[in-house]
């Protein structure tokens with residue numbers, strides 16, 4: 001469960017990116033975060049995985065209070081939160097297998113278990129046959145599937161995705177969205193910031209709309225709304 005109480009974030013340059021947000025996201029929910037460019041969506045999601053810290057307020061993720069969490073405990077928190085970015089962020093010198101295995105190696109998983117888990121997850125994202133490929137030998141959609149595999153290989157309770165289809169064509173975006181839906185159907189909470197109007201309007205999930213750092217709309221089977229982008 002994710003709970004924010006009176007959360008605000010002012011960056012050192014004085015920009016108030018998130019302004020007194022209160023929200024509760026239950027286990028197993030699929031939530032889209034929408035809103036105009038610069039509204040505070042990334043800041044809102046970054047605070048969930050402690051990439052940014054709130055200036056004030058309280059954030060609780062699966063029982064852990066992030067506002068008082070020691071820096072040394074952040075890696076432990078990240079094990080239970082998968083993160084997916086628009087630009088994939090794969091390690092270019094590692095193969096697909098190694099990119100996914102990396103998350104397990106750092107926690108000291110044994111090699112046999114690593115192999116089993118990585119191949120299982122690559123099977124789920126339909127990339128087992130490309131396990132030995134390098135990121136630059138893959139299409140954008142394939143790279144995103146590897147990054148999704150990496151985000152879920154530790155079996156986290158929550159996956160946060162910031163604009164995961166932003167670099168992908170419409171068909172590939174749909175493939176990625178169905179993959180997230182499958183992961184959600186297995187019980188993982190998904191929080192996704194997106195500008196993809198068609199997908200949000202078709203999927204009929206919970207929609208949280210942020211404008212100027214505030215939640216202006218929170219609907220169970222919501223719509224994208226009307227925002228203009230570049």
Ligand SMILES: Nc1ncnc2c1ncn2[C@@H]1O[C@H](COP(=O)(O)OP(=O)(O)OP(=O)(O)O)[C@@H](O)[C@H]1O
Nearest residue numbers: 011012013015017036037038039040041042043044
């Ligand atoms: N590291 C930072 N330092 C200072 N200001 C920042 C920083 N990151 C974001 N901001 C500012 O905070 C506000 C919210 O930015 P944020 O990236 O959260 O918006 P967003 O809704 O995710 O935008 P987009 O849809 O364009 O990605 C903006 O005014 C932005 O310029």
